[in-house]
Amino acid sequence: MFWHTVAMATARDRVRAELVREIKDEARRQLATTGADGLSMRAVARELGMVSSALYRYFTSRDELLTALIIDAYDALGAAAEAADPARDDARGRDRAQGPDHAQGPDHAQRPDHAQGPHPVGRGDDALERWRAVCRAVRAWARAHPHEYALLYGSPVPGYRAPQDTIAPAARVPLVLLGVLGDGWAAGRLAPVFEPPYPSPPLAAQVERLAASLDLELPAPVLARALIAWTQLFGMVSFELFGQLVGSVDPSDDFFEYAIGEMAALVGLSG
Amino acid sequence: MFWHTVAMATARDRVRAELVREIKDEARRQLATTGADGLSMRAVARELGMVSSALYRYFTSRDELLTALIIDAYDALGAAAEAADPARDDARGRDRAQGPDHAQGPDHAQRPDHAQGPHPVGRGDDALERWRAVCRAVRAWARAHPHEYALLYGSPVPGYRAPQDTIAPAARVPLVLLGVLGDGWAAGRLAPVFEPPYPSPPLAAQVERLAASLDLELPAPVLARALIAWTQLFGMVSFELFGQLVGSVDPSDDFFEYAIGEMAALVGLSG
DNA sequence: CTCCATCAGAGAGCAGTGCTCTCGTTCCAG
DNA sequence: CTGGAACGAGAGCACTGCTCTCTGATGGAG
Numbered sequence: 263m264f265w266h267t268v269a270m271a272t273a274r275d276r277v278r279a280e281l282v283r284e285i286k287d288e289a290r291r292q293l294a295t296t297g298a299d300g301l302s303m304r305a306v307a308r309e310l311g312m313v314s315s316a317l318y319r320y321f322t323s324r325d326e327l328l329t330a331l332i333i334d335a336y337d338a339l340g341a342a343a344e345a346a347d348p349a350r351d352d353a354r355g356r357d358r359a360q361g362p363d364h365a366q367g368p369d370h371a372q373r374p375d376h377a378q379g380p381h382p383v384g385r386g387d388d389a390l391e392r393w394r395a396v397c398r399a400v401r402a403w404a405r406a407h408p409h410e411y412a413l414l415y416g417s418p419v420p421g422y423r424a425p426q427d428t429i430a431p432a433a434r435v436p437l438v439l440l441g442v443l444g445d446g447w448a449a450g451r452l453a454p455v456f457e458p459p460y461p462s463p464p465l466a467a468q469v470e471r472l473a474a475s476l477d478l479e480l481p482a483p484v485l486a487r488a489l490i491a492w493t494q495l496f497g498m499v500s501f502e503l504f505g506q507l508v509g510s511v512d513p514s515d516d517f518f519e520y521a522i523g524e525m526a527a528l529v530g531l532s533g
Numbered sequence: 534m535f536w537h538t539v540a541m542a543t544a545r546d547r548v549r550a551e552l553v554r555e556i557k558d559e560a561r562r563q564l565a566t567t568g569a570d571g572l573s574m575r576a577v578a579r580e581l582g583m584v585s586s587a588l589y590r591y592f593t594s595r596d597e598l599l600t601a602l603i604i605d606a607y608d609a610l611g612a613a614a615e616a617a618d619p620a621r622d623d624a625r626g627r628d629r630a631q632g633p634d635h636a637q638g639p640d641h642a643q644r645p646d647h648a649q650g651p652h653p654v655g656r657g658d659d660a661l662e663r664w665r666a667v668c669r670a671v672r673a674w675a676r677a678h679p680h681e682y683a684l685l686y687g688s689p690v691p692g693y694r695a696p697q698d699t700i701a702p703a704a705r706v707p708l709v710l711l712g713v714l715g716d717g718w719a720a721g722r723l724a725p726v727f728e729p730p731y732p733s734p735p736l737a738a739q740v741e742r743l744a745a746s747l748d749l750e751l752p753a754p755v756l757a758r759a760l761i762a763w764t765q766l767f768g769m770v771s772f773e774l775f776g777q778l779v780g781s782v783d784p785s786d787d788f789f790e791y792a793i794g795e796m797a798a799l800v801g802l803s804g
Numbered sequence: 805c806t807c808c809a810t811c812a813g814a815g816a817g818c819a820g821t822g823c824t825c826t827c828g829t830t831c832c833a834g
Numbered sequence: 835c836t837g838g839a840a841c842g843a844g845a846g847c848a849c850t851g852c853t854c855t856c857t858g859a860t861g862g863a864g
Contacts, residue, residue, distance in 0.1 A: 297688075298688065299570050412688035412689075413688070415771070415775070415777070416687045416688025416775075417568075417569065417683035417684070417687025417688055417775065418683075418775055418776065424776045424779060429779075429780060432777070433780075436781075457798075458798070459791065459794040459795050459797075459798055461787070461791050462787045462790065462791065464787045465782070465787035465788055465790075465791050468781075468782050468787065468788070469782065472781055472782070486788065486791055487795065489781065489782060489788060489792075490765060490769075490791075490792050490795055490796070493765055493768040493769040493772050493792070494761060494764055494765035494768055495768075496768050496771075496772070496777075497764040497765055497766070497767050497768015497769065497771065497772075498761075498764040498765075498768065500686070500767075500768065500771065501764050501767070501768075504686070504687075504688065504689055505689065505695045506686070506703070506767075508695060508700075509700060509704075510707075510739075510743055510760065511736070511739050511740065511743070511760060516732070516733045516735045516736035516739065517736055517739070517757065517760060519733065519736075520730065520732050520733065520736050520757055520761075521760075521761050521764070523730040524730050524758065524761055524799070525761070526730075527728075527729070527730055528795070528799070
């Protein structure tokens with residue numbers, strides 16, 4: 263019966279999974295050399311010693327292959343960011359792997375018990391350095407995998423659709439950043455950031471709804487500023503990778519360090 | 534002799550220029566519907582009632598057509614930004630249309646006389662509102678021409694090359710922003726922004742070199758922060774257009790207003 | 805005015821693409 | 835053992851960017 267396909271791995275299934283992996287590996291290899299739109303189904307098949315039509319048994323279209331690569335890349339970037347922050351509460355993101363329907367009720371009842379209590383002391387103390395480490399990890403991954411980064415944060419190739427499977431992996435980096443901020447806030451290490459430009463009531467409502475859906479305790483101004491820092495980080499990395507910085511600050515190592523420090527200060531992280 | 538081709542416009546040249554315009558218009562139309570990599574030379578030719586090979590008399594390759602569209606788009610965006618700031622000193626950017634070689638000496642001797650004197654009073658007073666207006670114009674243009682924006686700030690299609698012809702048009706938006714800041718500084722309306730995270734000496738040297746090449750009088754921290762604001766602005770607009778903001782702050786009108794206000798504060802622009 | 809070099813367009817063609825369909829073969833469960 | 839599902843190969847369709855050759859037309863030089 264069909265429970266074979268979910269519970270057991272037949273020989274066919276195993277070789278199939280292996281072939282899927284090989285196809286993605288070869289596609290990634292081509293991606294790294296020729297770029298996203300240079301990826302050719304026929305070339306992938308050719309390199310793997312098969313004929314192009316056989317490829318369509320595994321990926322029904324070029325778009326589906328690209329989507330698989332996108333998900334893998336989001337996960338790799340997310341893993342790099344998480345690895346750069348060993349102190350993070352990695353249970354926070356785990357129980358929301360698949361984003362539930364918006365109409366669905368809050369699911370923080372599923373939160374594991376060990377996360378219910380107060381945060382262990384010390385996790386918010388080095389929040390600034392954790393923040394910087396995560397930012398550096400994002401940039402380092404992007405520079406190491408420029409074409410995959412471009413696949414994620416460059417122009418959406420056709421008419422920007424965001425497949426449901428990509429939103430959870432895409433959320434990993436911002437979740438790491440917000441986790442650092444949450445720890446810093448819980449430890450009382452966030453400087454007050456309540457100066458004149460306040461979030462408008464609609465924006466405050468938006469970010470509060472966002473904080474609630476993420477089960478995060480952060481005041482609206484901090485969260486709104488975190489979004490600014492998030493967009494700045496990726497805007498800066500994109501500009502560096504896409505050559506927009508040549509002629510101004512290139513190489514941009516020092517600018518990057520300065521920027522992430524300024525954005526850390528913006529969200530209230532003090533040394 | 535050949536001076537005809539540089540000094541006069543023969544009938545042939547005029548009809549040729551007209552056809553070049555029509556080709557670019559049709560290409561832009563296709564760009565707006567099918568996206569950048571959906572642009573087909575054959576389809577453009579077909580729509581114009583000619584055969585594809587005839588197109589190559591005007592653009593020797595698809596890349597060349599795309600480059601022309603990129604330059605036009607940079608210019609359109611730059612014009613939109615400049616139009617949003619009528620108070621700007623539009624002579625500043627004019628005399629550096631073509632970026633000179635880096636080895637070449639300073640060219641501020643060519644600066645027109647009327648810009649030598651002190652800035653007229655009043656231009657720095659509304660610097661905050663000018664700044665916000667320019668930011669809004671950038672976002673509005675991007676939302677009105679998403680595919681052209683993606684062409685400019687999305688992934689560089691092959692292996693990111695930046696043709697020399699594109700760097701001057703690409704610099705128009707940052708120049709407008711810096712012009713506002715320069716006026717604000719000259720009018721003494723820039724709040725002091727010398728707090729703990731300082732630009733490192735190498736970064737300070739970079740931005741000072743940049744300021745000198747742009748003939749701008751701005752302290753290094755302000756310029757470095759302006760670069761942060763610049764990358765944040767385009768990072769935010771890109772995230773909005775490329776669907777990275779869905780699920781967090783979408784629609785992002787209020788977030789945008791908050792962000793440009795915060796970044797204005799970062800560079801020292803007070804209300 | 806004539807001449808002829810330059811230019812513009814048409815058409816065929818090459819090599820490549822994504823994708824579909826059909827046709828034997830292989831594998832594995834019942 | 836057998837029937838059906840999965841699989842790979844091959845041919846083929848419609849499309850792409852681009853090159854080459856050939857034919858007219860344009861318009862400046864003499």
